[in-house]
Amino acid sequence: MTIKVCGMREAENIREVERLGIDMMGFIFWPKSSRYVSERPDYLPTNCKRVGVFVDEEIEQVKHIADEYQLDMIQLHGSELPDYICGLRADVSSPAIIKAFNIATKEDFEITKPYEGIVDYFLFDTKGPSVGGNGVKFDWTVLADYVGKTPFLLSGGIGPDDAARIRSFHHPKQAGIDLNSRFELAPGMKDVSALRKFLNELNQ
Numbered sequence: 001m002t003i004k005v006c007g008m009r010e011a012e013n014i015r016e017v018e019r020l021g022i023d024m025m026g027f028i029f030w031p032k033s034s035r036y037v038s039e040r041p042d043y044l045p046t047n048c049k050r051v052g053v054f055v056d057e058e059i060e061q062v063k064h065i066a067d068e069y070q071l072d073m074i075q076l077h078g079s080e081l082p083d084y085i086c087g088l089r090a091d092v093s094s095p096a097i098i099k100a101f102n103i104a105t106k107e108d109f110e111i112t113k114p115y116e117g118i119v120d121y122f123l124f125d126t127k128g129p130s131v132g133g134n135g136v137k138f139d140w141t142v143l144a145d146y147v148g149k150t151p152f153l154l155s156g157g158i159g160p161d162d163a164a165r166i167r168s169f170h171h172p173k174q175a176g177i178d179l180n181s182r183f184e185l186a187p188g189m190k191d192v193s194a195l196r197k198f199l200n201e202l203n204q
Helices: 011-018 057-070 084-092 106-115 140-145 163-168 190-202
Strands: 001-003 024-028 049-054 073-076 096-103 120-124 152-154 172-181 184-186
Touching: 011 024, 049 057, 057 084, 073 084, 073 152, 084 096, 084 106, 096 106, 106 140, 120 172, 163 190
Parallel strands: 001 024, 001 172, 024 049, 049 073, 073 096, 096 120, 120 152, 152 172
Antiparallel strands: none
């Protein structure tokens, strides 16, 4: 199972979380986020994929940041249309694109259909006041109604006590999980001990 930890910002915290053996690390380049990366950290991970998170950003700016941070993946968390993503693929040399969707009911999966075949992963998050990092789960049972071909990351309020629940959840297209706000000491600062304990329990 792919493990993504998102909302990273501080160099030493980045090092410590990377040492846990995660697969992806997310950096948020949306100025309205409390986890916004306003300046390049002194250290960036080398042993996991770097994911840049953007919200309705101009393609040229995404390209600039992708080059500066040597991003492996781009996550789009706004209302980006398929045409935007096709333009992004033409201009940015990123091997993978993740498109996030806020899910509450099975009807919300309809909006994913035009993105089939043009992104590498979906990310299913909770509908909330912010585009992400709300720390609240949605009803995972609605995922039984997702019959698309694109693999997805499960996000939205996954916390330190959810390892057993994650282990018991099964969907043929689930590729991994996304961890963020419920593992924080403060916005952008992850609780490494809580993450380590969770990952150990997840791998039991």
